[in-house]
Amino acid sequence: xxxxxxxxxxxxxxxxxxxxxxxxxxxxxxxxxxxxxxxxxxxxxxxxxxxxxxxxxxxxxxxxxxxxxxxxxxxxxxxxxxxxxxxxxxxxxxxxxxxxxxxxx
Amino acid sequence: xxxxxxxxxxxxxxxxxxxxxxxxxxxxxxxxxxxxxxxxxxxxxxxxxxxxxxxxxxxxxxxxxxxxxxxxxxxxxxxxxxxxxxxxxxxxxxxxxxxxxxxxxxxxxxxxxxxxxxxxxxxxxxxxxxxxxxxxxxxxxxxxxxxxxxxxxxxxxxxxxxxxxxxxxxxxxxxxxxxxxxxx
Numbered sequence: 001x002x003x004x005x006x007x008x009x010x011x012x013x014x015x016x017x018x019x020x021x022x023x024x025x026x027x028x029x030x031x032x033x034x035x036x037x038x039x040x041x042x043x044x045x046x047x048x049x050x051x052x053x054x055x056x057x058x059x060x061x062x063x064x065x066x067x068x069x070x071x072x073x074x075x076x077x078x079x080x081x082x083x084x085x086x087x088x089x090x091x092x093x094x095x096x097x098x099x100x101x102x103x104x105x
Numbered sequence: 106x107x108x109x110x111x112x113x114x115x116x117x118x119x120x121x122x123x124x125x126x127x128x129x130x131x132x133x134x135x136x137x138x139x140x141x142x143x144x145x146x147x148x149x150x151x152x153x154x155x156x157x158x159x160x161x162x163x164x165x166x167x168x169x170x171x172x173x174x175x176x177x178x179x180x181x182x183x184x185x186x187x188x189x190x191x192x193x194x195x196x197x198x199x200x201x202x203x204x205x206x207x208x209x210x211x212x213x214x215x216x217x218x219x220x221x222x223x224x225x226x227x228x229x230x231x232x233x234x235x236x237x238x239x240x241x242x243x244x245x246x247x248x249x250x251x252x253x254x255x256x257x258x259x260x261x262x263x264x265x266x267x268x269x270x271x272x273x274x275x276x277x278x279x280x281x282x283x284x285x286x287x288x289x
Contacts, residue, residue, distance in 0.1 A: 085175065
């Protein structure tokens with residue numbers, strides 16, 4: 001037999017034996033998820049690590065957003081307070097001028 | 106048992122809110138003016154916002170005297186409300202529109218300390234006293250093309266307010282805080 005025939009024989013299409021699909025699925029199910037072992041602690045599942053990282057990221061984003069919102073709110077309140085006092089001062093000044101004018105007359 | 110507890114909590118909360126509501130000057134009847142105005146200012150700051158404002162000004166005031174004065178003034182305040190409208194033309198509001206506010210200021214506790222009236226112009230300053238201290242302060246300044254209402258709630262020393270020179274707050278002659286001021 002020459003090389004071509006040998007290869008053809010080796011690579012020829014063959015039907016799987018009966019029950020192959022069920023056996024493959026059962027085997028896949030029985031295999032544990034791949035884990036990353038961390039020394040000192042118990043092995044942690046990768047999915048758990050992803051969840052933990054996502055939660056931590058959400059916490060950081062949430063805290064940052066809250067802090068920025070509070071900062072903007074304080075900034076606006078500060079500007080409003082100064083404007084309110086400025087208007088109050090202006091109206092006090094105006095009233096004083098009117099009273100003084102009336103007293104002069 | 107749970108119902109009794111809930112009723113007690115609600116009653117307690119309502120009782121705690123009542124003095125504040127009685128003291129608070131409600132600025133009503135001016136809702137439609139903002140759309141007619143060339144410029145309008147609508148500021149409402151409650152105690153928590155005033156605290157935030159004080160903190161912000163203290164941090165950003167670089168220790169200036171004005172900033173310190175404003176911050177110390179703000180810490181004693183419970184609320185500031187300012188409604189101001191500037192119009193292009195006269196006749197955009199009526200003096201009668203101010204009646205709901207002026208009626209509140211005629212109730213016991215409020216004193217009109219300064220009042221001037223001249224041809225459609227009104228300038229009035231009111232204070233509210235409690236135990237010899239000013240706990241409320243209101244200004245009504247109505248001119249043909251401008252209307253401003255200011256209501257400030259909290260312990261206010263008007264002399265402190267007049268010290269805020271950096272903001273252009275004038276040094277006005279302040280009548281004795283226990284007495285009723287000049288009225289027309």
